[in-house]
Amino acid sequence: MSHSLATHPDRLLPADPGTRSIARSLLERVQDLPIISPHGHVDAAVIEQNTPFPDPAALLVSPDHYVTRLIHASGVPLDQLQPGNAAPREIWRQFCAAWPLFDGTASGYWLRTQFESVFGWQGELSAEAADASFDAISTKLAEPGFRPRELFKDFNIEVLATTDDPLDNLESHRALAEDPSFHGRVLPTFRPDAYINIAHPSWTTNVERLISEASDGGTGYRGYISALENRRRYFVDHGAVSADHGVKTPATLKLDQADAEALFQKARSGEATAQDRNVFEAHMMYQMARMSVEDGLVMTIHPGSFRNHHQPTFEAFGADTGHDIPVATNYTEAIRPLLQDFGTAKDFHLVLFTLDETVFSRELAPLAGFYPSVYIGAPWWFLDAPDAMLRFRSAVTETAGFSRSSGFIDDTRAFCSIPARHDASRRIEASFLARLVAEHRISDDRAHELIVDVVDSSPRRVFKL
Amino acid sequence: MSHSLATHPDRLLPADPGTRSIARSLLERVQDLPIISPHGHVDAAVIEQNTPFPDPAALLVSPDHYVTRLIHASGVPLDQLQPGNAAPREIWRQFCAAWPLFDGTASGYWLRTQFESVFGWQGELSAEAADASFDAISTKLAEPGFRPRELFKDFNIEVLATTDDPLDNLESHRALAEDPSFHGRVLPTFRPDAYINIAHPSWTTNVERLISEASDGGTGYRGYISALENRRRYFVDHGAVSADHGVKTPATLKLDQADAEALFQKARSGEATAQDRNVFEAHMMYQMARMSVEDGLVMTIHPGSFRNHHQPTFEAFGADTGHDIPVATNYTEAIRPLLQDFGTAKDFHLVLFTLDETVFSRELAPLAGFYPSVYIGAPWWFLDAPDAMLRFRSAVTETAGFSRSSGFIDDTRAFCSIPARHDASRRIEASFLARLVAEHRISDDRAHELIVDVVDSSPRRVFKL
Amino acid sequence: MSHSLATHPDRLLPADPGTRSIARSLLERVQDLPIISPHGHVDAAVIEQNTPFPDPAALLVSPDHYVTRLIHASGVPLDQLQPGNAAPREIWRQFCAAWPLFDGTASGYWLRTQFESVFGWQGELSAEAADASFDAISTKLAEPGFRPRELFKDFNIEVLATTDDPLDNLESHRALAEDPSFHGRVLPTFRPDAYINIAHPSWTTNVERLISEASDGGTGYRGYISALENRRRYFVDHGAVSADHGVKTPATLKLDQADAEALFQKARSGEATAQDRNVFEAHMMYQMARMSVEDGLVMTIHPGSFRNHHQPTFEAFGADTGHDIPVATNYTEAIRPLLQDFGTAKDFHLVLFTLDETVFSRELAPLAGFYPSVYIGAPWWFLDAPDAMLRFRSAVTETAGFSRSSGFIDDTRAFCSIPARHDASRRIEASFLARLVAEHRISDDRAHELIVDVVDSSPRRVFKL
The missing domain is CATH 3.20.20.140 (Metal-dependent hydrolases)
Structure with missing residues (x-):
């Protein structure tokens, strides 16, 4: 019963026990259906060429304006989140320091789920865990199973x-x-x-x-x-x-x-x-x-x-x-x-x-x-x-x-x-x-x-x- | 405990058991109060002359733009829902085929309740049940108890x-x-x-x-x-x-x-x-x-x-x-x-x-x-x-x-x-x-x-x- | 377990028992924190001079347009709620007669809580209880503990x-x-x-x-x-x-x-x-x-x-x-x-x-x-x-x-x-x-x-x- 937020089987389901139990059964019906994504902005070339993903910051932070905007709102100038201007590890540290701001946001949900379900990072993110999580995700990204076609x-x-x-x-x-x-x-x-x-x-x-x-x-x-x-x-x-x-x-x-x-x-x-x-x-x-x-x-x-x-x-x-x-x-x-x-x-x-x-x-x-x-x-x-x-x-x-x-x-x-x-x-x-x-x-x-x-x-x- | 949706005593009441039990008691207080309808579009002459209701399609489908609009959205031209252009039974079949579209809508609730509580039709509607339901409701409509004044x-x-x-x-x-x-x-x-x-x-x-x-x-x-x-x-x-x-x-x-x-x-x-x-x-x-x-x-x-x-x-x-x-x-x-x-x-x-x-x-x-x-x-x-x-x-x-x-x-x-x-x-x-x-x-x-x-x-x- | 609305420990908390129990614990965490009020319209002189509050009507009814507006909507002309035009006790009677209108409103919540938690008035307000509540609150207001600085x-x-x-x-x-x-x-x-x-x-x-x-x-x-x-x-x-x-x-x-x-x-x-x-x-x-x-x-x-x-x-x-x-x-x-x-x-x-x-x-x-x-x-x-x-x-x-x-x-x-x-x-x-x-x-x-x-x-x- 000790699930993380990211993997809790009841995450996002309604609190009322009767309604939740109905929702669980409905979810089960579709959980394994393939993903149909009829509108998005992924680059086809990345999939075609099976380009390895870059470092964690360049993958998860810098290009995602959902993420950078809230860090910016907290007072971090955008140039400190840009690959050209800051080292990936520095950008990741900024992100980790700002991570508590994402509580309750949609981006927070997506990121948390990725960390755990895609990259296998089990702990919470935090300023203290910035380097460890950067290294852990970097290691994963270097694995052949983390190429776009494999993930697809x-x-x-x-x-x-x-x-x-x-x-x-x-x-x-x-x-x-x-x-x-x-x-x-x-x-x-x-x-x-x-x-x-x-x-x-x-x-x-x-x-x-x-x-x-x-x-x-x-x-x-x-x-x-x-x-x-x-x-x-x-x-x-x-x-x-x-x-x-x-x-x-x-x-x-x-x-x-x-x-x-x-x-x-x-x-x-x-x-x-x-x-x-x-x-x-x-x-x-x-x-x-x-x-x-x-x-x-x-x-x-x-x-x-x-x-x-x-x-x-x-x-x-x-x-x-x-x-x-x-x-x-x-x-x-x-x-x-x-x-x-x-x-x-x-x-x-x-x-x-x-x-x-x-x-x-x-x-x-x-x-x-x-x-x-x-x-x-x-x-x-x-x-x-x-x-x-x-x-x-x-x-x-x-x-x-x-x-x-x-x-x-x-x-x-x-x-x-x-x-x-x-x-x-x-x-x-x-x-x-x-x-x-x-x-x-x-x-x-x-x-x-x-x-x-x-x-x-x-x-x-x-x-x- | 096996109630249809239309007659379930708890229909529309909140799911939380404690709140539902309060709601039941409140509902009981007013369930038998007379209907006061201070604004509507019923024709007074129909009540005065106690005009028998026409067939199911002319009563429940064609004149109700809440109903015809959603059938139209599903691709049925409006003329196929008009008494002059299509036989009542044909219109009713169109309606029955479209019935699943009404799930979750207000019209669906009203219609379902009418079918069961007013016309005594117990089953689900469906393309297959179109003729049977048409006949069953037609029979009811022919009964003397189904004249406007009696229903009033x-x-x-x-x-x-x-x-x-x-x-x-x-x-x-x-x-x-x-x-x-x-x-x-x-x-x-x-x-x-x-x-x-x-x-x-x-x-x-x-x-x-x-x-x-x-x-x-x-x-x-x-x-x-x-x-x-x-x-x-x-x-x-x-x-x-x-x-x-x-x-x-x-x-x-x-x-x-x-x-x-x-x-x-x-x-x-x-x-x-x-x-x-x-x-x-x-x-x-x-x-x-x-x-x-x-x-x-x-x-x-x-x-x-x-x-x-x-x-x-x-x-x-x-x-x-x-x-x-x-x-x-x-x-x-x-x-x-x-x-x-x-x-x-x-x-x-x-x-x-x-x-x-x-x-x-x-x-x-x-x-x-x-x-x-x-x-x-x-x-x-x-x-x-x-x-x-x-x-x-x-x-x-x-x-x-x-x-x-x-x-x-x-x-x-x-x-x-x-x-x-x-x-x-x-x-x-x-x-x-x-x-x-x-x-x-x-x-x-x-x-x-x-x-x-x-x-x-x-x-x-x-x-x- | 027989709490009044104003003092019920679970007031305003969600009905679902599981969620309520979480909410109770969260509330406990902040219930005793000091009040920070960074924007309001209290008169600083009243606090500085520790001016005794006036009668119940002049304190709670006449100056509060949240309150007078709803009484006015019920048909009471505003002049009947104004200190210059009506005796305090008369204004209070108007308010008490209108009290049922406040059910479900934010003002109703604030007033009810004040009556009981600040002024110790235990009963319901009503036209019948107008004079008794007026006297009870007046008595409280005359106590030295009810001066602005003490209440602050x-x-x-x-x-x-x-x-x-x-x-x-x-x-x-x-x-x-x-x-x-x-x-x-x-x-x-x-x-x-x-x-x-x-x-x-x-x-x-x-x-x-x-x-x-x-x-x-x-x-x-x-x-x-x-x-x-x-x-x-x-x-x-x-x-x-x-x-x-x-x-x-x-x-x-x-x-x-x-x-x-x-x-x-x-x-x-x-x-x-x-x-x-x-x-x-x-x-x-x-x-x-x-x-x-x-x-x-x-x-x-x-x-x-x-x-x-x-x-x-x-x-x-x-x-x-x-x-x-x-x-x-x-x-x-x-x-x-x-x-x-x-x-x-x-x-x-x-x-x-x-x-x-x-x-x-x-x-x-x-x-x-x-x-x-x-x-x-x-x-x-x-x-x-x-x-x-x-x-x-x-x-x-x-x-x-x-x-x-x-x-x-x-x-x-x-x-x-x-x-x-x-x-x-x-x-x-x-x-x-x-x-x-x-x-x-x-x-x-x-x-x-x-x-x-x-x-x-x-x-x-x-x-x-």
Whole structure:
């Protein structure tokens, strides 16, 4: 009975003994199912080339802005967490000193589970144990069994989607697909943000390259559109199932050809305003939906993050350094122009993610409960945590049931955290369903079917896997 | 101990055994109290004429947009659920095939309870059981005991308010009131939306008719206002206790007579803008409050729904077909002009409903906790579900206590679902109060008084019954 | 086992027996820790002069707009609750008649605890018991042990911050600090709202006085700024640790010197617009942050209340009479200009409070989880209640952990309610942590450290005590 937190069989399950016992049984039903990860940020090349993982700090701390942000909040400048500026062992010491700050956080759960279940580190982390844990994990990382392909298998991953630039040649994806010794599916995802957001610093260059490499000779706006269509087809041919869009808001808009063309030219000549950026992005979301209807790529939208909130940090350390902050987001009116034309289109799948949990009950569940195309994106970023996932299920289920949500998305670049994240999600799904059983709202038998549905069938169905 | 979900005595009650036992006792206190339904959409004529209910599909599926929307989301076109386009048995089969989608939804709870408690169907629904259940329910519907008046009595309904056009002659209400063999109260509700929203397609015609039939010879804006006053009086004379307003936002505004008149004329001549629509609606909410202060009708406001979100569906199938989607709604500033003048008016009752649950703790509880006129509308549409109702009580009670909310509103046109809806509400009220008792926040004795208050006394007091 | 609600050892603790037993043990760890109250509205002079408390109504009812608002909502005009207009015993009778309305409210909890634990009134309150309870409490109030200084000691208060006008001479604070017979710390708080909000009725007079008394001869905008700086220094010299700002929104803005000066002159000449008010307030928040970086005062911001919502009540009874109503509030973009320049400034502490709980998970936890300066203000006004405090912890912890929130703030002018408020907060912290332990999310040992951290160390650390 003396379990560590990381391996306690009842971790994350509800405290009420009757409900917990139902949850245990539900969890058992799905605990060994393969991992389906339809959206994330692992680098396909790392898997293809089976690149050994670097030291503990470079693997677990520096690249993970979930982790560095909280250490930064405690007063450690970001440069002390950067491989170029500090020795790996120093970075690890900073992390270990900050470890108590992670109590109660989602990141804390994932990290603790990794330390023990992946790296076999049994004790607590602490400033005192910094060097010992660094050494222990380093030793593990040097073992042949800790290469990406071995872990991919150990983790029981069946499908792993990456996130890719539209002009990526997808060589690693092709090589993995053709490699008879590799049994997972590593799928690319079409992510054209930097070709759509005209305020992106390299938009003009990107578009230049896009047209020149992929438009089949077309020029201007038409060339741009057909180049995007061509690259999407290339992605489809390389196994992609979805196109992902990180946008400022969920706004959509249908411009006529002439207006779109004029706006595109204005942007290329560097004269576009902030308002133009919004209009063009909204129009392109409409276009992306049209293309999804045509080529079958599932369309996922991730709006509502104010990117690079702290300009000095952005200037010093670049994007994705922990200061993207959510804003209130409204979908009902914003997404309407798109849904007018494609909301009931055959086989169109539109997954709406949010960082603003107020929309779960107010907008996303009502939308997904009517439109056959709309699926509610599982809790994402800041919300992919036990309590937040329970609030999500409570907010959407009474209107939309269990069939209208996307299934869990780990959205991570931290490869070794994938099992912990899916484990947490499965435990929460079991906890939610167990409560409904305990309250006689669904039968135990149905709950055992539903847990398989939400964990396994939903992501396959929604992402056309 | 082998209960079905629909009849389990502990359904919807909290899982913790101690809390559940308190909840059971509280529920017992109110389980046999009559149903008070101060807002809904049942047709009075159906009760007056004791019209037999049609087939199961036409009774339980086609007219209920809670039900058709989720079937539609699963990929069934709406025309396959419409009496004119598909045979009742075919519609019922579609419904049965989709039945598993309703697990965990509020509609699922109501339907399941009806099947078993009203129609005596014991088994699960399923595609396989479609014909058998269709036949079984059809047989029941043909029995004399399944006529509306018999069910009205069986359901233990004391008061049922309908929703009516201002020019309705209220013949059925009068006939029921005068019928010595009928013992319930069926009350009309004054609902003037189509006479106030100048964007309504038939607004001009409606206003024409209103003035010509009810203005006592007055013309123009003055005639319009006095016709509305006259019709409200007619409703009061026929037993109405409230006037209901389905508005875009809770905006209110006091225009002076000249501005109101000018806007009214502009609208009649077809030149009003979208902004004019908002201004006129806001002004008319102010006028409706003034009239409520004068004639005593409780004023209820149901804002925040984006109506007919999917234009193609609206064009093909009309309004109320499942694609009204909530939007973020703010009350504090919007309702202020009305409350400046009438917030403390003697005997004025203003019930504020919302589809945006963020306002429960932020705006509605603080407003109702100060203004004697303001009552917090019980969770409505998309929120009239077990978890949402618990969130509601948790959000409002700590600021406003139990005396400032309206009591449950079933808001339904599905007559046979009324007992199931009130049953769910009573179970949730018992669950919430039981937790407060278990946490030693109120005494068991007070909880037994409070459950009667929220279930029975609140709607009587708030709706002046 | 026959405990009253007010003294039940398990009050507010979770119902599940296993979780409750963990919570009990956590509560025990902090139950006897001294009270740290870093923000509130008690009058320092009352403590310094050890002024006897007045009658029960003047102590517990009339000045507490939490209490009068709910009585007002029940239909009692405010003048019947005002010392000048009604005899204390009459006011007390009104309160007792309304007492059942407080069931389930936060105020009800605080009052009940005071009656029994402070004033020794054992029975229930009721209309019948009005005179008896009035007499019993009056008798207690006349006892020498019920003077403020004696209660200060009995209540185990270590630090009590008051809220003070920038031109206050802080005589009482000085006298208390120098009094060897007084062992607590009573600290002033710099609250310059009436000198910053140019729409404040006495802004011009206030600024005139400020410049003339504190600018060291400076004039105009520069004199204004340096007078504020001087008065802050005076506050620091008298023990102040924070400056508090009750603003309309969290907007911040950096104007250049010339624009600020022009706006200031425009305001002084009475020509400023509503928009100017917003711009100037935003600019001054930026200035206040700059000063905090320089002089070390913790900056606290309390935005999002629509003040004096009911104009007729404001005209008759003045401000703070129960009709300040929250509005939706957004921080991410509003606070950004300030954070650009001071977000990572050394030793700068910025505590962001909110009345809009939707921002806890969406904005405040993400901001505080990155910026070392930002702390999440504990639930305040309308949200300082058991369920709301649990929602707060659930909303922020998974992103920001336990180290990034301010610790409890009682924010009260009701001196005798201070122990009850802190007691409620400690019980809720214990309840939340106990659930995490029961769900194996943190260890029991860490929870025992964390409860001390949130109850005691957090306010000391965040408020630099």
